[in-house]
Amino acid sequence: xxxxxxxxxxxxxxxxxxxxxxSGDKLGDKYACWYQQKPGRSPVLVIYxxxxxxxxxxxxxxxxxxxxxxxxxxxxxxxxxxxxYYCQAWDSSTERFGGGTKLxxx
Amino acid sequence: QVQLVQSGVEVKKPGTSVKVSCKASGYTFSSYxxxxxxxxxxxxxxxxxxxxxxxxxxxxxxxxxxxVTLTTDTSTSTAYMELRSLRSDDTAVYYCAREVPxxxxxxxxxxxxxxxxx
Numbered sequence: 001x002x003x004x005x006x007x008x009x010x011x012x013x014x015x016x017x018x019x020x021x022x023s024g025d026k027l028g029d030k031y032a033c034w035y036q037q038k039p040g041r042s043p044v045l046v047i048y049x050x051x052x053x054x055x056x057x058x059x060x061x062x063x064x065x066x067x068x069x070x071x072x073x074x075x076x077x078x079x080x081x082x083x084x085y086y087c088q089a090w091d092s093s094t095e096r097f098g099g100g101t102k103l104x105x106x
Numbered sequence: 107q108v109q110l111v112q113s114g115v116e117v118k119k120p121g122t123s124v125k126v127s128c129k130a131s132g133y134t135f136s137s138y139x140x141x142x143x144x145x146x147x148x149x150x151x152x153x154x155x156x157x158x159x160x161x162x163x164x165x166x167x168x169x170x171x172x173x174v175t176l177t178t179d180t181s182t183s184t185a186y187m188e189l190r191s192l193r194s195d196d197t198a199v200y201y202c203a204r205e206v207p208x209x210x211x212x213x214x215x216x217x218x219x220x221x222x223x224x
Contacts, residue, residue, distance in 0.1 A: 042201060093165045
């Protein structure tokens with residue numbers, strides 16, 4: 001079965017750039033999405049179709065996808081960005097989520 | 107505003123079934139699909155399946171094939187997820203989310219907590 005692999009945790013200082021990766025076989029041939037989830041809340045879509053931002057998502061969130069790796073980049077990271085982040089892609093009519101990455105802003 | 111409102115907390119015995127509802131408002135229900143995703147305590151997101159609200163076509167995660175059924179009622183703009191033969195490891199928060207494949211899940215319900223315990 002298709003798997004997406006994320007680092008369990010990433011740390012970043014406020015104002016710096018955070019990068020969260022998501023790896024999967026030929027992931028660049030598929031569309032990747034990214035979700036942010038804060039404790040006790042429903043997930044929020046922050047990137048779809050590799051690099052598009054839904055309405056209301058700050059410009060500091062961006063995405064890329066090539067080869068076997070999709071990357072979520074948060075520029076000028078703020079304390080409010082501390083959350084769990086999940087990548088997601090469709091493969092053979094089924095969806096997969098990565099295991100999630102806890103972003104700590106310290 | 108566009109929203110999905112899910113049914114309330116469920117407590118079930120092992121071996122029984124649960125049916126969670128997800129009522130949509132603020133958009134044309136049949137123009138989108140609905141995915142169901144669950145999250146066990148302290149764990150990540152797990153996709154269960156997707157249903158087209160246009161024609162009822164479904165895609166299920168292999169793990170849940172034969173144990174889950176997704177349906178929609180276009181007259182009430184409501185989607186349903188039924189999970190049978192419940193086990194303790196089905197204890198989780200169950201979410202519905204609006205989705206067009208490859209466009210992401212852009213609207214989520216508030217989640218329904220299902221607890222399976224004897």
